Amino acid sequence: DAQRIQPCAAFQVLAGWGPGLPERQIVGIIQPSPLFSLSHQDPMPLPAYLHIAPGDITQESCDAIVNAANRQLVGGSGVDGAIHRAAGSEPLQAACSALGGCPTGQAKATPAFALKAKHIIHAVGPRYVPGKGNAKALASAYTASLRLAAELGCQSIAIPALSTGVYGYPLDEAAEVSRDAILAFQATPQALAEIRLVFFKEAPMRAALKAWGD
Numbered sequence: 762d763a764q765r766i767q768p769c770a771a772f773q774v775l776a777g778w779g780p781g782l783p784e785r786q787i788v789g790i791i792q793p794s795p796l797f798s799l800s801h802q803d804p805m806p807l808p809a810y811l812h813i814a815p816g817d818i819t820q821e822s823c824d825a826i827v828n829a830a831n832r833q834l835v836g837g838s839g840v841d842g843a844i845h846r847a848a849g850s851e852p853l854q855a856a857c858s859a860l861g862g863c864p865t866g867q868a869k870a871t872p873a874f875a876l877k878a879k880h881i882i883h884a885v886g887p888r889y890v891p892g893k894g895n896a897k898a899l900a901s902a903y904t905a906s907l908r909l910a911a912e913l914g915c916q917s918i919a920i921p922a923l924s925t926g927v928y929g930y931p932l933d934e935a936a937e938v939s940r941d942a943i944l945a946f947q948a949t950p951q952a953l954a955e956i957r958l959v960f961f962k963e964a965p966m967r968a969a970l971k972a973w974g975d
Contacts, residue, residue: 811943812957813969819847821959822877824915825870827906829923830883833862834869839926840961844881848874857883866901868909880913882906886924889931896938899924903942911951919957922965932965936972 818826818840829840834857836845845853856871860883863869868884884906887898902923910918923939924930943956960966 810955812955812959813966813973814957814959815961815963815966816959817843817961818919818921818959819843819876821919821957823917823919823955823957824878825880825882825910825913825918826873826876826878827868827918827920827923828881828883829921829926830857830863830885832865832885834858834860834883837927840921843961844876848876848881853881866898866905868902868905870909870913878919880910880915882909882918884923886928886930889924889929895924895930896934899930899935899938900942903939904946907943907946907953907956908951910953916953917955917957918953919959921959921961922969925965932968933971936965936968939969940972 826844828844831837831841836842836850836854836857852874853871856874860869860871863883863885865885865887868882870880870882873879873881884902886902887893887895889895903920906920907918920939922932922935925932925935939958946952947956958966958969960969
């Protein structure tokens, strides 16, 4: 029998107003219950909390934050540029340069320097090209990030919407890929205790709420 993960039937999605947020912003909290990865195995726990929320990922206080990086690991625009500026451009770029780049679909880690997090995990998602196997590469970037966080001993992680900015990945498709990758990883012994999906813009956040609520 093929391995199957029962996705969102395992969740209750709660949406409401977050304290201190603009009136039209929504915070979605996915409160987990046990997930069965295989029908003949014991249920494996999902994170204590998986948050979907608007915010500035550079302000997250957690073990690791994920950067939407490029293959050269050179600070760019959007989330990438914001993380480099907030962490300290010079020390972070020096640490990134020492890593020698990163292939698409993979992730590498540096210290977080001036950020509240302990680690920055630089994940390289694909540029969206219709019909070119985008989903596999994007899922791999999420999985590589979560696996690296676990290897670093992290229990909490904040993740942006990879590949949805200048790389052009459609929001709804990207949200479904990220959901499935997270569910698959959280059904393994390396599962993290807390995952935060943090969105600077409302549109990708709404796509995530839709994907997790389906």
